[in-house]
Amino acid sequence: MAVATLASVIVLPVAVSASEIEPEPPSFEQQYPELKDVQDSLDSDEIVTANDIELSYGEEFEVEVDLSGIEWIDESKMKILFHEAKNEDGADFDTHTPDSYKDVYAVEPVSRHSSYIISRNITVKEPETEQQSENSSEIVVDDNGDTGDSKDVRQICEEILICIFCSFYFYDMKLHEIKMSLISVKKLIKMRYVFTRINISVHIRLIFH
Numbered sequence: 001m002a003v004a005t006l007a008s009v010i011v012l013p014v015a016v017s018a019s020e021i022e023p024e025p026p027s028f029e030q031q032y033p034e035l036k037d038v039q040d041s042l043d044s045d046e047i048v049t050a051n052d053i054e055l056s057y058g059e060e061f062e063v064e065v066d067l068s069g070i071e072w073i074d075e076s077k078m079k080i081l082f083h084e085a086k087n088e089d090g091a092d093f094d095t096h097t098p099d100s101y102k103d104v105y106a107v108e109p110v111s112r113h114s115s116y117i118i119s120r121n122i123t124v125k126e127p128e129t130e131q132q133s134e135n136s137s138e139i140v141v142d143d144n145g146d147t148g149d150s151k152d153v154r155q156i157c158e159e160i161l162i163c164i165f166c167s168f169y170f171y172d173m174k175l176h177e178i179k180m181s182l183i184s185v186k187k188l189i190k191m192r193y194v195f196t197r198i199n200i201s202v203h204i205r206l207i208f209h
Helices: 002-011 035-041 130-136 148-169 182-208
Strands: 053-055 078-086 099-109 116-124
Touching: 035 116
Parallel strands: 053 116
Antiparallel strands: 078 099, 099 116
């Protein structure tokens, strides 16, 4: 009889009270509400804003500590704690994987006012192809080897110099006026060629200075 009683004691399950079960820790979302839900309880200098940013493919970026795009941070008033940065598929942030990542932080005011969540979207752009790089650095040049702007500047300089030269070369001191004969016009045509060459060299010097 004593043996049977002992056996029954051994096989009986041990009853555990609900008070002895450790509760699961709250999730990050439960621990930190959205800013809009607690904003009224915060001081104005305890509120930060997060703006979305873009990164080039392969750009070095320490997402845990680089707070680019997050404004109004006063380190004497709050602590910023990194939580995670993942894309929609749950993959971790990587500048070698073009995608949009949600970067989440917790903000804890030192005043012990309500903590809250902020987030920014980080877009990693597609890598530039060789053709795109060439197009971005390409300069449009006309048949004479000049850009459009340089051609306009050269033409303006040429006209100004011709006007100045005509004022002195064809000025009649007696009549006090500019007087041009057929011979003078022919001379002017030849001079225009000379001035064109002069203006080109002057413009080149302006560019490199």
